[in-house]
Amino acid sequence: MSTTSVSVPAGERRIPLGVVRDTLEITRRNLIAYMRVPQLLIFSTVQPVIFVLLFRYAFGGAVKLPGFQYPYVDYLMPGIFVQTVVFGSIATAIGMATDLKSGLTERFRALPMSRSAVMAGRTLADLQRNVFVVILMMAVGFAVGWRVHTSVAGLVGGGLLVLLFGYAMSWVFAAVGLAVGDPESAQAASFPVLAPLVFASGAFVPVITMPGWLQAFANHQPVSAAATAVRALTAGGPTATVVWHSIAWDLGILIVFAPLTVRLYRRAV
Amino acid sequence: MSENAIVVDGLRKRFGSVAALDGIDLEVPPGAVFGLLGPNGAGKTTTVRVLATVLRPDGGRAEVLGHDVARDPTAVRRRIGLAGQAAAVDPNLTGRENLRMVGVLSQLPRAEVKRRAAELLERFDLTAAADRPLRTYSGGMRRRLDVAASLMSRPPILFLDEPTTGLDVANRGELWEMIRELVSEGTTVLLTTQYLEEADRLAARIAVVDGGKVIANDTPSRLKAQPGTTVIEMGISGDGRAERACGLLVGSLGSRVEREGQTLRITSDRGAQILIEVLRVLDGEGLEPDSLTVRQPSIDDAFLALTGRHAEQGAGRDLANQAAPARRTAVSR
Numbered sequence: 001m002s003t004t005s006v007s008v009p010a011g012e013r014r015i016p017l018g019v020v021r022d023t024l025e026i027t028r029r030n031l032i033a034y035m036r037v038p039q040l041l042i043f044s045t046v047q048p049v050i051f052v053l054l055f056r057y058a059f060g061g062a063v064k065l066p067g068f069q070y071p072y073v074d075y076l077m078p079g080i081f082v083q084t085v086v087f088g089s090i091a092t093a094i095g096m097a098t099d100l101k102s103g104l105t106e107r108f109r110a111l112p113m114s115r116s117a118v119m120a121g122r123t124l125a126d127l128q129r130n131v132f133v134v135i136l137m138m139a140v141g142f143a144v145g146w147r148v149h150t151s152v153a154g155l156v157g158g159g160l161l162v163l164l165f166g167y168a169m170s171w172v173f174a175a176v177g178l179a180v181g182d183p184e185s186a187q188a189a190s191f192p193v194l195a196p197l198v199f200a201s202g203a204f205v206p207v208i209t210m211p212g213w214l215q216a217f218a219n220h221q222p223v224s225a226a227a228t229a230v231r232a233l234t235a236g237g238p239t240a241t242v243v244w245h246s247i248a249w250d251l252g253i254l255i256v257f258a259p260l261t262v263r264l265y266r267r268a269v
Numbered sequence: 270m271s272e273n274a275i276v277v278d279g280l281r282k283r284f285g286s287v288a289a290l291d292g293i294d295l296e297v298p299p300g301a302v303f304g305l306l307g308p309n310g311a312g313k314t315t316t317v318r319v320l321a322t323v324l325r326p327d328g329g330r331a332e333v334l335g336h337d338v339a340r341d342p343t344a345v346r347r348r349i350g351l352a353g354q355a356a357a358v359d360p361n362l363t364g365r366e367n368l369r370m371v372g373v374l375s376q377l378p379r380a381e382v383k384r385r386a387a388e389l390l391e392r393f394d395l396t397a398a399a400d401r402p403l404r405t406y407s408g409g410m411r412r413r414l415d416v417a418a419s420l421m422s423r424p425p426i427l428f429l430d431e432p433t434t435g436l437d438v439a440n441r442g443e444l445w446e447m448i449r450e451l452v453s454e455g456t457t458v459l460l461t462t463q464y465l466e467e468a469d470r471l472a473a474r475i476a477v478v479d480g481g482k483v484i485a486n487d488t489p490s491r492l493k494a495q496p497g498t499t500v501i502e503m504g505i506s507g508d509g510r511a512e513r514a515c516g517l518l519v520g521s522l523g524s525r526v527e528r529e530g531q532t533l534r535i536t537s538d539r540g541a542q543i544l545i546e547v548l549r550v551l552d553g554e555g556l557e558p559d560s561l562t563v564r565q566p567s568i569d570d571a572f573l574a575l576t577g578r579h580a581e582q583g584a585g586r587d588l589a590n591q592a593a594p595a596r597r598t599a600v601s602r
Contacts, residue, residue, distance in 0.1 A: 029359060
């Protein structure tokens with residue numbers, strides 16, 4: 001067939017919206033991995049469920065909540081949602097590093113595709129996974145007595161805020177994965193960064209109960225900002241300032257890390 | 270078309286203090302297999318990575334079908350396929366899904382992606398396994414899919430980076446056959462390999478790479494003629510006897526004489542005459558050999574003459590080890 005002659009490279013034909021098409025293809029590919037490798041999804045769901053049960057029933061009784069009028073579970077759940085997406089983002093680092101190590105990244109780089117689609121597709125797939133995980137955690141929360149004291153809009157808004165934060169964290173950990181370049185190291189490198197962010201924060205206990213030097217850190221970091229905003233949206237209280245504070249953190253993280261991640265990708269092999 | 274498909278001029282690439290490419294020059298004619306032969310770390314894979322626009326060179330110039338790899342990488346990417354140790358496939362996707370992904374990302378229209386994937390699965394004998402995740406594939410199947418993926422966009426230039434490393438003899442033979450078929454359809458193949466036999470069998474031209482430089486660039490037959498037209502190999506056992514024989518021969522022959530343990534290897538252009546001289550010298554000293562072979566030089570001899578070492582210790586032996594049982598099987602049938 002003369003139409004399939006090798007002298008006419010197929011890629012010369014213009015496909016409209018190539019970036020979108022490339023991104024969706026990479027998203028699809030990563031979502032298939034989540035379906036086919038159940039360990040990935042179990043890792044990101046079972047662990048937060050264990051945290052809910054431990055904090056709700058083992059530690060919850062000992063936590064003092066100055067100025068919080070509802071039971072501890074209502075304080076806890078917003079923190080759990082935020083913690084879930086933060087720890088879930090380790091999977092982004094592991095995924096980027098795995099592709100780098102296996103040589104799949106190399107194949108992508110030799111294809112006439114959009115450079116940023118690899119990261120955009122990965123983070124979009126993680127966003128979709130987070131939608132599933134956050135809804136699941138909300139169900140778990142309701143099962144252990146969590147109640148929303150505001151409105152459906154507050155609940156939905158809180159969910160969206162958690163997802164925005166998780167999306168920003170995906171870009172951070174895509175950068176970590178690319179910088180480290182090896183799945184085991186990516187996991188090892190992620191945890192020491194995440195643990196202080198999650199536990200030295202207002203996610204599980206009020207910051208006011210911490211020593212002064214730690215309060216300074218805990219009050220000025222994105223996990224606290226997100227947990228506080230989601231708590232305001234679901235338990236009540238002044239929302240505007242805390243919500244904007246959290247959104248500002250997320251946008252700041254994206255503005256710094258999206259270009260950094262793309263640059264790391266261009267340099268990585 | 271007489272113009273070269275790939276032109277490489279003084280290509281340089283450093284990794285830290287190591288010069289992976291130290292001024293590589295190549296001209297790859299179209300429509301044939303061009304072999305890049307060399308040991309691990311010689312710079313073969315780095316050369317392919319630069320040509321496939323995966324790595325940016327530090328210096329020099331490389332053009333693929335007239336497009337500069339550094340200045341117009343997208344034009345290069347539209348014309349190449351990359352397979353082998355450098356490029357991989359997704360183990361969680363099925364064979365068909367992998368081909369689909371590569372097809373879409375190669376900017377093929379959707380209908381064509383589907384048709385081409387089915388066609389390649391058929392051609393590479395993977396139709397039965399097409400809808401199984403790649404994790405369940407054998408090494409040979411995975412490698413076939415890898416090559417199939419690199420062919421999705423019908424690239425006129427195909428880079429195969431050690432495509433048969435780790436494959437058994439049967440799979441290797443199949444892949445060789447496919448490479449010959451592609452070339453007969455007009456594809457230019459740049460093949461890197463540690464296997465002398467592979468380069469010898471497939472390539473119309475071979476560049477021997479060592480230490481980031483091209484140290485020889487010729488047809489296989491002329492490369493084989495380089496060390497001389499005759500190779501004599503002798504085994505001489507006994508304490509220090511091989512060493513003494515080597516000293517005597519070096520002094521009296523004026524040809525290349527190498528010793529490895531109790532084996533002497535003499536390469537010469539003077540054919541049978543040298544054999545008579547060798548035996549005369551040794552007989553005079555009572556150093557008769559236990560074994561003696563006179564043969565045509567192999568590419569391994571050429572490589573040895575060029576670099577002073579065997580191509581990839583183990584790689585050649587590996588091939589022999591894998592070939593031997595297969596031959597035995599053939600006999601017992």
